[in-house]
Amino acid sequence: MGLALIPAAFTIVQSFFTVQPLNPPTRFSGFDNFRRLFSTDAVISSIGNTGLYIVIGVVLSTVLAIFMAVTLQKNFFGRSILIAIMVLPWALPGVVEGIVWANIWNSNTGLLNSLLTSAHLIDNYQVFLGQHRLLTILAIEIVQVWQITPLSTLLIMASLQNIPNDLFEAAELDGSSPWATFRRITLPLIRPGITIAMVQALIQTLNVFDQPYILNGSATAGSSLTMQTYFISFQNLDFGEGYALSLLMAVATMVISLGVLKLVYRPVEF
Amino acid sequence: MRGRTPWLRRIGVLFIVLWSLVPIYWVLNISLQTDAQMSAKPAHYVPPTPSLNNYLSLLTGGGNVPYSIRQSTINIVIECSAATIVTIVLASLAAYSFARMKFRGRNVLFYTVLATMAFPPYITLIPLYRIMTFLGLVNTYTGIVLVYVSGFIPLATWILYNYMLSLPIALEESGQVDGASRMQVLWHVVLPLARPGIVSTAIITFIFGWQQFLFPLVLSSDISTEPLTVVIAALQGKHTVPYTLLSAAGVLAIVVPAVIALALNRYIVSGLLKGSVK
Numbered sequence: 084m085g086l087a088l089i090p091a092a093f094t095i096v097q098s099f100f101t102v103q104p105l106n107p108p109t110r111f112s113g114f115d116n117f118r119r120l121f122s123t124d125a126v127i128s129s130i131g132n133t134g135l136y137i138v139i140g141v142v143l144s145t146v147l148a149i150f151m152a153v154t155l156q157k158n159f160f161g162r163s164i165l166i167a168i169m170v171l172p173w174a175l176p177g178v179v180e181g182i183v184w185a186n187i188w189n190s191n192t193g194l195l196n197s198l199l200t201s202a203h204l205i206d207n208y209q210v211f212l213g214q215h216r217l218l219t220i221l222a223i224e225i226v227q228v229w230q231i232t233p234l235s236t237l238l239i240m241a242s243l244q245n246i247p248n249d250l251f252e253a254a255e256l257d258g259s260s261p262w263a264t265f266r267r268i269t270l271p272l273i274r275p276g277i278t279i280a281m282v283q284a285l286i287q288t289l290n291v292f293d294q295p296y297i298l299n300g301s302a303t304a305g306s307s308l309t310m311q312t313y314f315i316s317f318q319n320l321d322f323g324e325g326y327a328l329s330l331l332m333a334v335a336t337m338v339i340s341l342g343v344l345k346l347v348y349r350p351v352e353f
Numbered sequence: 354m355r356g357r358t359p360w361l362r363r364i365g366v367l368f369i370v371l372w373s374l375v376p377i378y379w380v381l382n383i384s385l386q387t388d389a390q391m392s393a394k395p396a397h398y399v400p401p402t403p404s405l406n407n408y409l410s411l412l413t414g415g416g417n418v419p420y421s422i423r424q425s426t427i428n429i430v431i432e433c434s435a436a437t438i439v440t441i442v443l444a445s446l447a448a449y450s451f452a453r454m455k456f457r458g459r460n461v462l463f464y465t466v467l468a469t470m471a472f473p474p475y476i477t478l479i480p481l482y483r484i485m486t487f488l489g490l491v492n493t494y495t496g497i498v499l500v501y502v503s504g505f506i507p508l509a510t511w512i513l514y515n516y517m518l519s520l521p522i523a524l525e526e527s528g529q530v531d532g533a534s535r536m537q538v539l540w541h542v543v544l545p546l547a548r549p550g551i552v553s554t555a556i557i558t559f560i561f562g563w564q565q566f567l568f569p570l571v572l573s574s575d576i577s578t579e580p581l582t583v584v585i586a587a588l589q590g591k592h593t594v595p596y597t598l599l600s601a602a603g604v605l606a607i608v609v610p611a612v613i614a615l616a617l618n619r620y621i622v623s624g625l626l627k628g629s630v631k
Contacts, residue, residue: 090480091472097480147372154365165366167618168373174614174621175607176564178582182589182603183380186596194379197396208394229376234625241626261361290473293566297586309475309567316479317571329476336473 094333098326116327126311126328132220133289133308137339139224140231140288145281147228148235152276153269155236156243173233181297184226188212188298212298212305219305226294231287235280242276243269245351271349278348282340289336308332377607384408384600391597407601418594421576421584422602429580431494432569433562436501440509440558441551443502448513449539453525470507475567477504482571492574500572501562509554512628516550517543553624556617560610581606 101112120126151169155162172180187194190210199205211222246269254264292309299305308328316325383391384407385400411419450456451463481500482491490496520543528538544551566582573579579587585602588594614621 090477090484091469093480093483094476150365151369154362154369157362159362161366163618165369166622167615169369170618170621171373171377171611171614174560174610176566176582176610178566178586179603179606180376182585182599183376183607185589186379186383186600187376189596192391192394192396192596194396197394201395229372237622237625286473290475292475296566297589300590312475312478313567313571317482322479322483325479329473329479333473333476 091333094326094329097323098330100323102322102326103320112323116324117331119324120327120331125306125314126308129306129308129311132216132305133291135217135220136224136227136291136295136307137285137288139221140228140291141281141284143224144228144232144235144284145277147232148239148280149270149273149277151232151236152239152243152273153265155240169236170233172229173231175230177227177230177293178297180226180230181294184222184229184294185298188222214304216304219299223295223298223305224288224291226298227288227291230294231284235284238280238283239273239276242273246272272351274347274349275351278344281343281347285339285343286336289332289339377611380600380603380607383597384604386597388595388597407598408605411598411601411605418588418598421579421588422581422605424576425579425581425584426605428494428578429563429582432497432501432578432580433559435494435498436505436562437555437559439498439502440505441555444506444509444513444554445544445547445551446539447506447510448517449543451510451514452517453522453543454535466507466510470511474504478567478571481568485572491572492578494578497569497572497578497580500568501565504568505558505561508628509558512554512557512624513547513550515627516547516553520546549620549623550627552617553620553627556613556620557624557628560613560621563610 097109098116099111099114100109101115102109155166155169175183186192188211190196190208190212193208193211195211196205196208200208212219250268250272251264254268259267290309291307292313295305295307296310309332312325312328312332315321315328382398382400385403385405386397387402387404387406390397390401411422413419447466451459481503485491485496485500488496490499524546525538525542528542533541564582565580566586569578569580569583570586573583576584581602585599585606588602589599
């Protein structure tokens with residue numbers, strides 16, 4: 084635990100110092116690190132990229148998780164095997180998921196290009212990564228969504244399991260359509276589960292690293308803030324600036340998490 | 354609703370199966386082909402002449418790439434196993450103290466442990482690197498395992514704490530009446546009862562260890578400690594390693610967590626829920 088708290092304190096204090104191994108000594112420099120961050124184009128564009136990763140990732144993983152959780156709500160033959168299959172992508176390393184999906188997005192040999200061509204939807208193989216910013220980020224974020232959706236699904240399933248069955252039976256007796264039941268009963272009552280799922284997705288997407296690093300290298304088209312922290316600290320060897328960026332990201336994580344909590348969470352009682 | 358919406362569920366079931374398995378099928382498919390076969394347009398949806406050549410050259414071949422894949426597999430197994438064992442031992446002790454003992458500062462300490470879970474993990478990346486440099490532990494198993502343990506202990510403690518709280522206290526009390534010490538009660542009564550919780554926590558910790566990339570990328574500087582994830586990323590970055598071989602390496606890195614996830618799924622689900630609900 085000391086190994087988590089002390090470094091965190093370190094980060095807060097040293098983000099106001101110039102810490103560069105090639106330019107000693109360590110000295111106080113006020114907001115200099117922060118000023119340099121905001122005058123670096125790569126950092127500015129990464130802020131936008133990370134914003135897109137967050138929005139796409141949180142929305143997509145939450146919608147998919149609700150869909151999967153509702154599918155798995157009731158007991159049916161093969162349900163436990165299906166849950167095991169659903170959990171599978173969660174267990175795999177992000178790096179390997181990058182390799183796996185690189186085979187799908189690839190512009191020369193990828194599965195998607197092949198399928199789209201076979202279906203006569205495109206005439207020539209397309210480039211999905213690295214050319215168009217939004218497309219690049221969408222393709223990369225789908226890979227992360229693949230990894231984080233299983234946990235969201237489990238969290239929402241747990242919330243679903245808490246809803247008493249009489250509510251659904253009463254709705255059915257009253258002639259409520261499945262869609263109306265979902266809108267009026269299921270969705271409001273799983274808000275606690277959705278909240279936790281969204282917060283975990285937020286933390287993961289805000290810190291996304293493995294997938295863009297593997298799929299897009301250091302190209303700025305899809306580079307994330309964690310990638311910038313890594314480049315600034317371990318390639319430019321400017322630890323002070325790296326600290327400053329880590330600190331800003333931690334603050335952003337907490338502020339946005341609280342925002343999600345306020346916006347989505349409603350206490351539920353049965 | 355009985356019988357009224359099976360078509361919707363059928364779509365859901367089909368979606369879950371395709372979504373989870375197609376990407377994995379595809380990497381397997383590529384790994385069983387030759388370079389020439391992989392370049393076909395449209396692609397071969399099943400390997401035309403399935404061959405284990407890529408795997409054989411990684412597992413038994415000479416040269417730099419197979420060597421680094423083999424060495425980094427040994428590294429990742431050592432690092433994950435050691436981190437899991439140390440985490441479970443420390444977290445069991447911590448969880449038991451928090452769940453069953455009263456001592457000064459317990460609540461403060463407990464909430465501090467929990468609070469560290471809310472930190473984005475990478476806020477500690479640079480300081481941990483500098484601490485490890487200072488201690489001379491960069492590029493050592495000890496350094497990597499220490500960093501993993503520090504990252505995994507909060508969640509492991511939290512899962513085990515919730516599990517131990519749900520155990521009946523009566524057995525422990527009768528143990529104490531019979532004159533057993535705290536450690537004897539923990540060893541002979543609590544830990545056997547908590548075994549499913551410990552298994553869950555160990556599996557989740559091991560899988561988290563297997564997924565690590567940025568921390569070992571920073572903390573390892575050569576093949577003596579680099580885990581499989583770091584080596585695969587480096588091979589991919591070079592653009593000289595054929596995709597078929599890279600896919601085979603990817604499959605090797607997937608096998609262990611995939612088998613664990615499919616075979617021991619029950620423990621993962623219960624552990625993750627114990628660790629996040631409330």
